[in-house]
Amino acid sequence: MHDVESVGVLEKKYSRRTFIKGVIATGATVSSANYLFRGPNILGAATLQSTTERLLTLTVNGQERRVDVLPNETLAMTLRYKLNLTGTKLGCDRAECGACTVLVDGVNQYSCSILTHQLRGRSVTTIEGLENADTGELSVVQQAVMDEGGFQCAFCAPGFVMSMTAMVANNPNVTREEARVALSGNLCRCADYDKILNCAMRAAELARSV
Template sequence: MEDVNHPEATPRKFTRRDVIKGVIAGGAVSSAGYLFRASTVGAQVSAPGSVDRLITLNVNGQQRRVDVMKQETLATTLRYKLGLTGTKLGCDRSECGCCTVLLDDVPHYSCSILTHTARDKKIVTIEGLATADGKLHPVQQGVIEEQGFQCAFCMSGFIMATVGYLKANPNPTRAELAHGISGNLCRCQDYDKILTAMMRGAELSRRA
């Protein structure tokens, strides 16, 4: 009985060119889905409990369209998606206050707020305090005049906390202001100079 030889299929070797072509093709499909998602989001009804990734935020008076993950914090979105790096990340657990921003004129730690929860609020960061012609906010001007910080890593958080506090109490005593911004920490522990600068900012605000 004769042996019948069945020719085996020779396995095809993948070249570097094949891999690159596959990556490009996959990326094109993924990008197309992203680009055309905006036109389909409005036509689809979100399932109960789901979270849309493409949202619009009101940041410093501008409507900013941004793609965010459901677990993404506002601090991460502001810094790494919108490029607003004046909002600092220190402890990243609501202890230092470096990431303080205003939500509807109230100071909040942006490291502990999910971005999706801020979509209907007015968000103001340190970049949004100066006027369109470049004039600094009175609290910012007070910092310059009193040279209230050393390394200044915590500066934007202190300024935002003070601006928010002054909206509720525009004429505070030194002790009242110290208590009002006590949720912010300074690594250099230069609190006396910081408080002097913030009090100067409060004075300039009343004159404005």
Template sequence: MSKQPGSGFSRRGFLKGVGITSVAGGLISPAGLTSAIAAEGDVKGPGETPITLDVNGQKRKLNVEPRVTLLDALRNRLDLTGPKKVCDRGTCGACTVIVDGKPVYSCSMLAVEAEGREVTTIEGIGTPQRMNEVQRAFVKHDAQQCGFCTPGFVTAATAFVRANPKASIEQVRAGLGGNLCRCGTYAGMILAVVDAAKGGSNA
């Protein structure tokens, strides 16, 4: 599968995704869909299909049904449980991973779509012994409580800081608007991300 620009769905990817899941039933005639995909070649499924994911710099081979999301592939097949499953429909950002440099909701991308792309999860961003600047700032400013939303926020913030190295408070508020926290850690988070953008948490 060729590397696609941007993030998220292509029309082709979308058709392939829904084509072999039960949600397509009744919406699109299966026969018509099959021929549409066949015309483009590269049919996945039904049933499990072998794929190779490029995750955190490693090639990982696994078998998934085409209906499996990238999030479920990471969590349930590769035991990469840093990205969390919360809303499971692209609202809360707890499942955020970086795909080809951009933050993506991994609950809203199919695993088969992620083939040929560079996927970075929270596990590939830093470790407790070697945290990146965002992670250090999250600890310093206590931008976490229960911590369940934290991996998604840290991942989104890492991508944000790389793209906006001198972000203001207002830019941080806008840039992290795609993630939600229930414990209410936003006050520390704003300070943390502004600090990380300045490279200020190296201490």
């Protein structure tokens, strides 16, 4: 399982079924193994050669990041435990809540359910990548949330903000009802949905004026 020849081979080895089985077996999600590149290798990934081959270059928030990734490691765990991008939250580990939503090539996806190895050559944007690093200027969605005072506990907020970002990029003329559908993959347990929809409409308004 450790010998990673190519993404294609990997995808064959890790079908959806085996991936889910692996997740179930560990009781949660997989692979924060070798946290901070220390400790022993597990799951048989023991050779120097395979360690070298696990090195990936990911494009995250516009930067190329070299990272050592296990074959069955999810993007959420890579972001949180390898790249210290803890803005992406884990709420359910299994594509039920949307707290881990990030953008992959501009499309909102659950990072708990993507293998990091699938992302060679793809561009990942996380909540940390929305604010202008030089000027501190917020994205239109972030500004909309500030304007509308969105969210309560906000553990869901990074996921919602990423889904809203994809939504307004696709359709700045989105209606409130369309926004409801566009954001339906994200769960807010505080049920602050009224404000979230206010934020979505404000974000669309700001996007139209940019």
